[in-house]
Amino acid sequence: ESGKVTASPEKNDSEYLSPVTIGGQALTLDFDTGSADLWVFSSSLPAADSSGHTTFDPSKSSTWQAYQGATWQISYGDGSAADGTVGFDAVTIGGVTVSKQAVELATGVSGSFVQDTQNDGLVGLGFSTINTVQPQPQKTFFENVMPSLALPVFTANLDKDASGTYTFGAIDSTQYTGDIHYTPVDSSNGFWEFPSSSYTIAGGSPTPCTTCSPAIADTGTSLMLIDDDIVTAYYAQVSGSSLDQSQGGYIYPCSATLPSFGVAIGADYTATIPGSALTFAELGDGTCFGGVQSNQGQGIQIYGDVLLRNFFAVFDGGAKRFGVATK
Numbered sequence: 001e002s003g004k005v006t007a008s009p010e011k012n013d014s015e016y017l018s019p020v021t022i023g024g025q026a027l028t029l030d031f032d033t034g035s036a037d038l039w040v041f042s043s044s045l046p047a048a049d050s051s052g053h054t055t056f057d058p059s060k061s062s063t064w065q066a067y068q069g070a071t072w073q074i075s076y077g078d079g080s081a082a083d084g085t086v087g088f089d090a091v092t093i094g095g096v097t098v099s100k101q102a103v104e105l106a107t108g109v110s111g112s113f114v115q116d117t118q119n120d121g122l123v124g125l126g127f128s129t130i131n132t133v134q135p136q137p138q139k140t141f142f143e144n145v146m147p148s149l150a151l152p153v154f155t156a157n158l159d160k161d162a163s164g165t166y167t168f169g170a171i172d173s174t175q176y177t178g179d180i181h182y183t184p185v186d187s188s189n190g191f192w193e194f195p196s197s198s199y200t201i202a203g204g205s206p207t208p209c210t211t212c213s214p215a216i217a218d219t220g221t222s223l224m225l226i227d228d229d230i231v232t233a234y235y236a237q238v239s240g241s242s243l244d245q246s247q248g249g250y251i252y253p254c255s256a257t258l259p260s261f262g263v264a265i266g267a268d269y270t271a272t273i274p275g276s277a278l279t280f281a282e283l284g285d286g287t288c289f290g291g292v293q294s295n296q297g298q299g300i301q302i303y304g305d306v307l308l309r310n311f312f313a314v315f316d317g318g319a320k321r322f323g324v325a326t327k
């Protein structure tokens with residue numbers, strides 16, 4: 001079997017939201033290849049926290065099974081967090097169903113989730129070694145459904161300021177051009193992680209970097225969070241740019257011409273993003289906030305939506321590989 005769902009961008013393509021049905025209840029969730037918990041706003045949240053959100057109410061699902069005593073708690077790269085209890089229910093994405101998917105009910109969420117009223121929770125599409133359920137980590141939707149998919153893959157075809165598609169179980173050849181360039185994935189940290197040992201700024205042949213951090217493909221991160229020395233070199237080529245503490249990153253006049261930025265996807269391919277696609281947001285005063293920002297020395301580079309929205313991306317759970325194609 002296979003199925004597809006739309007991925008609708010929030011403002012500035014900060015995140016992409018997709019329709020999911022759980023126990024017959026429709027919610028709008030953020031698919032996140034950088035985590036492995038499927039959690040939802042629940043009817044047990046304080047009303048002030050769930051106001052504006054759609055909540056999942058287990059008492060209204062005839063197929064809900066509580067997982068007595070199980071709990072979860074997660075924190076994300078931006079410091080946001082959520083926690084709660086656990087059960088199992090039928091989860092359907094694009095017509096593809098897992099009948100007993102671990103569904104984590106939020107009884108606590110941090111402020112940024114409260115304010116993000118279009119987001120009713122997350123679908124983690126990383127590896128279950130980083131699932132936070134105690135006493136027993138639970139499998140992701142993708143891990144559960146993989147054996148019944150025509151192909152053990154899902155693809156992300158995110159777009160700039162337009163709806164895209166997540167597809168489970170098929171590689172839709174109408175969604176890309178040319179070859180898909182794959183790299184093996186090291187899933188030992190729970191991420192779709194691969195080496196990225198060269199880069200290009202403003203074109204030309206790639207600069208090798210033996211000290212470059214490995215990268216992860218992370219649909220749940222908005223930006224590209226890159227090793228500090230590379231980011232410094234990039235903005236050195238943007239006239240009028242500066243590192244603005246109050247904004248938390250590099251800004252520049254929106255009239256500036258940005259150089260292209262290319263990053264290695266494994267050993268054999270450089271994914272190059274044109275400068276015109278490397279602005280994340282206009283700040284309203286004629287300055288712009290860059291899509292390429294520092295990873296603050298985290299030792300991992302995070303290739304988020306600023307990269308992914310320019311490519312067709314394949315997450316291959318069978319061969320444990322990640323691939324990109326132009327489109």
Ligand SMILES: Cc1ccc(-c2noc([C@H]3C[C@@H](O)CN3)n2)cc1F
Pocket residue numbers: 015030032033034035075076077078080112113116119122218219220221
């Ligand atoms: C309000 C809100 C906050 C954070 C996130 C969020 N989702 O995925 C991620 C990245 C970072 C890493 O933790 C795993 N993937 N961050 C989503 C939100 F809607």
